[in-house]
Amino acid sequence: MLNGNNPDLRNSEIEIKMSAKHVDVYYGDKHALKGVDLEIPARSVTALIGPSGCGKSTFLRCLNRMNDTVRGCRVEGDIHLDALDIYSKQVDVVQLRARVGMVFQKPNPFPKSIYENVAYGPRIHGLADSSEQLDHIVETALKQAGLWKEVGNRLDDSGTGLSGGQQQRLCIARAIAVSPEVILMDEPCSALDPIATAHIEELMDELRETYTIVIVTHSMQQAARVSQKTAFFHLGTLVETGDTRTIFTNPKDERTQGYITGRFG
Known part of the structure; x- marks a missing residue:
């Protein structure tokens, strides 16, 4: 089922939450991303698709400066979160990552209790003035x-003792507990079974009412199910982007058509 019929994306007054202009990424001498321009609409799901090594995860990590942690990585160009230039020297990267949260491919709960996994971020960011307020934040995030x-009824149990799907939802709760504006998801379902994957996809559909979501996925079926906008990457280049339904049914570029029909990738 294609979910690319969100009327919000057909409106000329689309609110843009993040934008990338002329973004190039280098790992040492390797030119990994080449001149990427992409606008990410607010309160929607944008899917990044393409074959392995095409640059989609590299681009995702640019959006909250995770590439800062990679030795030899250099990012050029402009990326804005609303009016904020996120690569400005004045930007506090810790605060940026509170606004732009991330959920990784493999669930990575802390070796702490379920409660402490979710409470960790609000505690270090000073978001709760009392234990009652922290309890409320934890409960709200777990409900979301x-x-x-x-x-x-078992918040003191270890987060690592949950099933894979539950661990991933715990990581999502941990991300949203600090009230981010954007949630980045790097193949969040690749390590999960079909039932757990369905839970995460349903969750994304609910979360996009509040948050802007960008997901990297190898599954074109998943991109078609969960996203309103799709961007196709190939060999470090953003080939084509647009409304998900249009990308999957009437792509403009032959490379997009070839990937979607399985001729390569």
Whole structure:
């Protein structure tokens, strides 16, 4: 089922949450991303698709400066979160990553209790003035992540003792507990079974009412199900971007058509 019929994306007054202009990324001498221009609409899901090594995860990591942690990586160009130039020297990267959260490919809960996994971010960012307020933040995040009914009565249990799908939803709860504006998801379902994947996809559909979501996925079926906008990367270049339905049914570029029909990738 294609989900690319969001009327918000057909409107000329689309609110843009993040924008990238002329973005190039180098790993040492390797030119990994070449002149990427992409606008990310607010409160929607944007899917980044393409074959392995095409640059989609590299681009995703540019959006919250995770590439800063990679030795020899250099990012050029402009990336804005609303009016903020996120690569400005005045930007506090810790605060940026609170506004632009990330969920990784493999669930990575802290070796702490379920409660402490979710409370960690709000605590270090000073978002709670009391233990009651922190309790409320934890409960709200777990409810938003669709996990409260399953773990609400055992918050002292270890987060690492949950199933894979539950661990990933815990990581999503941990990300949203600091009230981000954008959530980046790097293949969040690749390590999960089909039932857990369905839970995460349903969750994304609910979360996009509040958050802007960017997802990297190898699954074109998943991109078609969950996203309103799709961007196709190939060999470090953003080949084509647009409304998800249009990209999957009437792409403009032959390379997009070839990837979608399985001729390469």
